[in-house]
Amino acid sequence: EQRLLRPDLWVIGNVVTRGNPLMEAILDHGGRFVSGPQWLAENVLHGKWVMAVAGTHGKTTTASMLAWILEQAGRRPGFLIGGVPSDFGLSARLTESPCFVIEADEYDTAFFDKRSKFLHYRARTALINNIEFDHADIFPDLAAIETQFHHFVRTLPRCGLIVAPAADAAVDRVLQRGCWTPVQRFGEASDWCASAVDDTGFAVHQGETSVGRLQWAMLGAHNRDNALAAIAAAFHAGVAPEVAIQALAAFGGVKRRMEWRGAASGIDLYDDFAHHPTAIATTVAGLRRKLGRRARILAVLEPRSNTMKLGVMKDRLAESLREADRVFCYTEGLTWDARAVLAPLGAVAHCEDRLDRLIQAVAANARAGDSILVMSNGGFGGIHDKLLEALAVPR
Structure with missing residues (x-):
């Protein structure tokens, strides 16, 4: 149906691969593309x-x-x-x-x-x-x-x-x-x-x-x-x-770069795009510097990038999270054992392959005065609003 539009030129993004039905039709019919x-x-x-x-x-x-x-x-x-x-x-x-x-x-x-x-x-x-x-x-x-x-x-x-x-x-x-x-x-x-x-x-x-x-x-x-x-x-x-x-x-920052998303029950929620171990370590350290040593930081991570999913950087992950007081890792779709990778952190680390259970675990551990830092290069299943809702429930 899209090919019937007969555009002068097709602009192809890098997410398109061979085998894509529209791309195959463009190639078969000699369409101009760039x-x-x-x-x-x-x-x-x-x-x-x-x-x-x-x-x-x-x-x-x-x-x-x-x-x-x-x-x-x-x-x-x-x-x-x-x-x-x-x-x-x-x-x-x-x-x-x-x-x-x-x-x-x-x-x-x-x-x-x-x-x-x-x-x-x-x-x-x-x-x-x-x-x-x-x-x-x-x-x-x-x-x-x-x-x-x-x-x-x-x-x-x-x-x-x-x-x-x-x-x-x-x-x-x-x-x-x-x-x-x-x-x-x-x-x-x-x-x-x-x-x-x-x-x-x-x-x-x-x-x-x-x-x-x-x-x-x-x-x-x-x-x-x-x-x-x-x-x-x-x-x-x-x-x-x-x-x-x-x-x-007067610079106001960038959305999803240490962005404050809200608070519930005295707990602040931040969002960041960090997904590489270097960026994760830098982001956690930045929040630590702001809050001080006595504050608790709960790091919530989705290793979603292609590099992280492949496990290429997994051996650096535990060290990148050492500045956090608690670590919660969403493991759905990973081909490597996140529990083993985060084992050097001891009882501080918690892994879940279901988002609802991850949210429950974070909410159960959080207390007034804590800061939750969510890190992912994707939408993370809408975890930010879901976490704020869970935190607002009286416990």
Whole structure:
């Protein structure tokens, strides 16, 4: 029925595989088709100052920060982000501005184009937050991912800029393979760094020069790095650091990134997209820093990503959750033994393969003053509202 629409062009997403009935019909009848990233590059990004935010972790938050800085600087950028920045309330926007911020993913383009999506975007400003092994369903090892980032770097112009961390061995290896674009670093003792760090914010330095203090409510050292990267990228586009700092002071965050979802019976519920052990550890540590050592954190995890389902990262999972006081893992669909993997945590860990039982276990363990941190890269069966309902029942 869809083929009867007879469009001029079919745009194919990377979730479509051979064997899909519509795709097979398109191929059989000689229909014109193109990948989503290629269509985007040719019809939206062409002629724009593309600011691509890449890396294993922090893409969505950093892209949201950068878009918000440009917005507050009067640039009114277009953007395409893999989450919803709270300040905009939408994940994509097309404007007349020459600036376009895009979350640049290393996942493959389509079943007929196995290059990473970001190779199509022809960025002028490229942020590489970090590089770590992920996407075990399509990459055999870290070296394969580094090769895709190397290809990405090869597409960047001499007049562009690469914003990279001061200390990341994988990023360094990528740049050492060949780089034709100026590089600025963020992090300790680098081009963009922070000092006087406390729970209210930090001072920002451009080299040896202090350019202001950012006071905000964002949690964690990872968000401090995200902010430095966004400030550096915005400066490349002509936004003064002082303006960027003022914008980030009012940054509202991103939905599903340490998002407070509500409270019941004196128990707070947070939601986060974390699904990789590094992100899980960083997220739990950020909440711990906010709440202090005396508060109880109940971590509720769904290992839902393809990498986690395959068990590639399972040996790092227990250690990533050590900052939590209780750990609840949803095991439905896993091919590995979560109980054995989390055994090093002892009685702290609890596993269930049914969502209703998991919710019951969390509710039974939670008490007033606790904080529940739900982590999944999916909807987790609507667990947030269900948990709040269960917590509200008098016990």
